[in-house]
Amino acid sequence: MTEIVKIKGLQKKFGKFQALSDVTFRVGAGEVVGFIGPNGAGKSTTIRALLGIIKRDAGKAEIFGKDVWKDSLEIHKRISYVPGDVALWGSLTGGEIIDLFMKLHGGGDKQKRDYLIKRFELDPKKKSKGYSKGNRQKVGLIAALSVDSDLYIFDEPTSGLDPLMEAVFQEEVEKIKEAGKSILLSSHILSEVERLADRVVIIRQGEIVESGTLDELRHLTRSAVTLATEKDVSKMETVEGVHDFMQKDNQATFSADNKYINDILMEATKLGVKKFEAVPPTLEDLFMRHYEG
Amino acid sequence: MKEKFARWDILFLQYLKRDWKKIIFWILGIGLFSGGFVPAFEEIAKGQGLIGMFETLQNPAMVSMVGPTPVETAADYTIGAMYAHEMLLFCGLFAMIMAVLHVIGHTRKEEDLGLTELVRSFQIGRQANSLAAMAEVVVINIILALFISALLIVFNVDTISFQGSFLFGASIGMAGVIGAVIGLVMAQIMPASSSATGSALGIVGLLYIARAGTDVSNVDFSMFNPLGWTYLTYPFTDNNWLPIIFALIFSVVMVILAFALEGGRDIGAGYLPEREGRENAKRSLLSVRGLFIKLNRGVTIGWLIGFGVMGAAYGSIYGDMQTFLESNEMMKQMFAQSGVSIEESFTGTIMMVMMVLVSILPIVVVNKLFAEESRQHLSQLYATKVTRGQFYWTTIGLAVIAGLIGTLLAAGGLGGTAISVMEDSAAMDISDFLAAGYNFLPSVLFFTALAALALGWAPKLGKVVYAYLGYSFILNYFDSILDLPEWFLKTAVQSWIPQMPTDSFDAPVFITITVISIVLMIVGYLGYNRRDMIEGA
Numbered sequence A: 001m002t003e004i005v006k007i008k009g010l011q012k013k014f015g016k017f018q019a020l021s022d023v024t025f026r027v028g029a030g031e032v033v034g035f036i037g038p039n040g041a042g043k044s045t046t047i048r049a050l051l052g053i054i055k056r057d058a059g060k061a062e063i064f065g066k067d068v069w070k071d072s073l074e075i076h077k078r079i080s081y082v083p084g085d086v087a088l089w090g091s092l093t094g095g096e097i098i099d100l101f102m103k104l105h106g107g108g109d110k111q112k113r114d115y116l117i118k119r120f121e122l123d124p125k126k127k128s129k130g131y132s133k134g135n136r137q138k139v140g141l142i143a144a145l146s147v148d149s150d151l152y153i154f155d156e157p158t159s160g161l162d163p164l165m166e167a168v169f170q171e172e173v174e175k176i177k178e179a180g181k182s183i184l185l186s187s188h189i190l191s192e193v194e195r196l197a198d199r200v201v202i203i204r205q206g207e208i209v210e211s212g213t214l215d216e217l218r219h220l221t222r223s224a225v226t227l228a229t230e231k232d233v234s235k236m237e238t239v240e241g242v243h244d245f246m247q248k249d250n251q252a253t254f255s256a257d258n259k260y261i262n263d264i265l266m267e268a269t270k271l272g273v274k275k276f277e278a279v280p281p282t283l284e285d286l287f288m289r290h291y292e293g
Numbered sequence B: 001m002k003e004k005f006a007r008w009d010i011l012f013l014q015y016l017k018r019d020w021k022k023i024i025f026w027i028l029g030i031g032l033f034s035g036g037f038v039p040a041f042e043e044i045a046k047g048q049g050l051i052g053m054f055e056t057l058q059n060p061a062m063v064s065m066v067g068p069t070p071v072e073t074a075a076d077y078t079i080g081a082m083y084a085h086e087m088l089l090f091c092g093l094f095a096m097i098m099a100v101l102h103v104i105g106h107t108r109k110e111e112d113l114g115l116t117e118l119v120r121s122f123q124i125g126r127q128a129n130s131l132a133a134m135a136e137v138v139v140i141n142i143i144l145a146l147f148i149s150a151l152l153i154v155f156n157v158d159t160i161s162f163q164g165s166f167l168f169g170a171s172i173g174m175a176g177v178i179g180a181v182i183g184l185v186m187a188q189i190m191p192a193s194s195s196a197t198g199s200a201l202g203i204v205g206l207l208y209i210a211r212a213g214t215d216v217s218n219v220d221f222s223m224f225n226p227l228g229w230t231y232l233t234y235p236f237t238d239n240n241w242l243p244i245i246f247a248l249i250f251s252v253v254m255v256i257l258a259f260a261l262e263g264g265r266d267i268g269a270g271y272l273p274e275r276e277g278r279e280n281a282k283r284s285l286l287s288v289r290g291l292f293i294k295l296n297r298g299v300t301i302g303w304l305i306g307f308g309v310m311g312a313a314y315g316s317i318y319g320d321m322q323t324f325l326e327s328n329e330m331m332k333q334m335f336a337q338s339g340v341s342i343e344e345s346f347t348g349t350i351m352m353v354m355m356v357l358v359s360i361l362p363i364v365v366v367n368k369l370f371a372e373e374s375r376q377h378l379s380q381l382y383a384t385k386v387t388r389g390q391f392y393w394t395t396i397g398l399a400v401i402a403g404l405i406g407t408l409l410a411a412g413g414l415g416g417t418a419i420s421v422m423e424d425s426a427a428m429d430i431s432d433f434l435a436a437g438y439n440f441l442p443s444v445l446f447f448t449a450l451a452a453l454a455l456g457w458a459p460k461l462g463k464v465v466y467a468y469l470g471y472s473f474i475l476n477y478f479d480s481i482l483d484l485p486e487w488f489l490k491t492a493v494q495s496w497i498p499q500m501p502t503d504s505f506d507a508p509v510f511i512t513i514t515v516i517s518i519v520l521m522i523v524g525y526l527g528y529n530r531r532d533m534i535e536g537a
């Protein structure tokens, strides 16, 4: 698989503060990568370094095989970016700003623009001073989606959008995904990431702590299990891979390491299973573990 | 009524608490500047100093800068009279500008930033914020007035009387209050804080120029000018309290007007209407240059009009100069001896002053790029094929062009008006005026370059360039009065440039400063090209 984005050992300091200490991940061609992590973890900083807005201190960062700092211009012709807080010039209208952005990016599609303005229900004639947070975000999204790019970088693109508009965004992203484009999506809305992303990268305190497909990551975590047995269920507590064991009569709830799930089942059958329910971890659970841990 | 201002006192105390450092700085800064120069003036007054100074300040160029004195003969010109004559207008102006910035910063600017909405969601009256900000400025200016008075009294100079000292302090404090009410009214009328600040400062500038005209032609008319109410009190000589009373009435009326205007509008809105915008951008907007022109347009046009008006106002004084000479034998002889006409000498001095002001505009334009950067307006544009060089050089280009046009309007406005009011007695033609103006071009470029350097390497220092501009202005302003040592004077860039048409053009200096400026711009670019963009700082 060709690599569109390749980051290795990326570091960035702001004064004495180490914002990124070791960021390594990649985005393959046609792949959607979800980039998640707690506030202040370094998502936006990583993205800014990728865009050449800030200069990295160490490590490698390439897009399309080119250095993100030195060859930023070449790279920028083929990418689109939406920041999490789209700030607009109050004296210009949304329509004017979208046109300007398309022109400066190059390769814009007027019809696509008009189509998106309709879909996102934006009034392009309004001075942007009068836009709400969500409407400002729409301007940034429409601008970025109206131009043709090979890589789309979204930093919390839907912050402030209502659920309906969020759904529109997800549909549009699915379209570009089908068209074989690559996407780096940083977001706090995990359902969005779960729906769109092929792979997830988790960052904490400037370091990548986990990355892989959702299935792979699920495997590393625990499922919530409810078990009822004929014999005394308390024996299960000591089985390897069982945690947070709680018992009520002969019914127990616990969380189980996914990699021991087979062993746990074997032990349980010895006790005579009356009921066995396992709920796989949501991205939310997965996330909590990393955020808190 | 009461409800509108509910709990303003809480905000007021909060402001004092929040601003105390700024307040101390403000009072000490203006206070020491206004009251602390007594020893220097005692020094000047030694020997024939007072008589010499009296004659120098009869020159219309000086009157248009520092204002008039009620003293008619050199013999009556005391240290006190001189102090008030040279210091009062300038310090009053200072206090006024400070108050304008403070009031708009605490009212309209906070509103634009959304802070007012937050405050208002607590149990605080709709107009409590304005009242609190206004009260704060009044208190600050009262303390300032007392501080200045006390300072003057402490120096214990015979002719700096008790009453005069209080009047002097009160005049400056009153100037601050006038500035505050002008700011408060503009904050209601204009659609945003930047235009409120711009228009309020523009009004102060117009008042200053208008009084320059009336001071030279007929000082009685200056009594109709709010800025005139400061120095027309004539402390230590006439001790006239009447202007203070005018100022008080004026301020009360303006405050009532401002509150009425504020009561009738929504948060965040102004009285000048907003038009519906365009659905698609015009072609002219669709480039970095088009965008930057659009972003700078309002402010630039404002300043350019100001320069033209300033030039024209100073130009109108030329008509009275010969009349003035007829009535002043000593001056007449002085000019006859020096071989320089009174018009030429006036042109040289005024041009220097005007060109300092013209230099503000390019700095504004250059600093705008950093403002855009830190407001994150450019974030999405960084990710397009636009280079940093395009951002930087487009900005520098616009700044330089703004400086060139500003010079044209200031010098052309001065020359055009001067020639028309002098009629056939004109000894200079328009090219002399333009040459005198463009002679200062290197200094304009130098300030542009300093701003560019800051933009590239330490963008937060962009504002310091204004401070240096102010510093060089003060130096040149006081040079004609204080006779500063050469090395000290040369720390201001304009001091290197000869004042045409009195002095002759100095090509090496012109070229050297120009080249230095261009080099600084390139160095600035190197920094801009490699530094982190600062977002949200």
Ligand SMILES: Nc1ncnc2c1ncn2[C@@H]1O[C@H](COP(=O)(O)OP(=O)(O)OP(=O)(O)O)[C@@H](O)[C@H]1O
Binding pocket: A014, A017, A019, A037, A038, A039, A040, A041, A042, A043, A044, A045, A046, B534, B535
């Ligand atoms: N220009 C800067 N100067 C100093 N510190 C900075 C700067 N930019 C970011 N930081 C710091 O770097 C850290 C990472 O910030 P970043 O914006 O990348 O976080 P994030 O993961 O995007 O968080 P969020 O989810 O809140 O958007 C934070 O602690 C932030 O305060």
Ligand SMILES: [Mg+2]
Binding pocket: A043, A044, A045, A084, A155
């Ligand atoms: Mg972020």
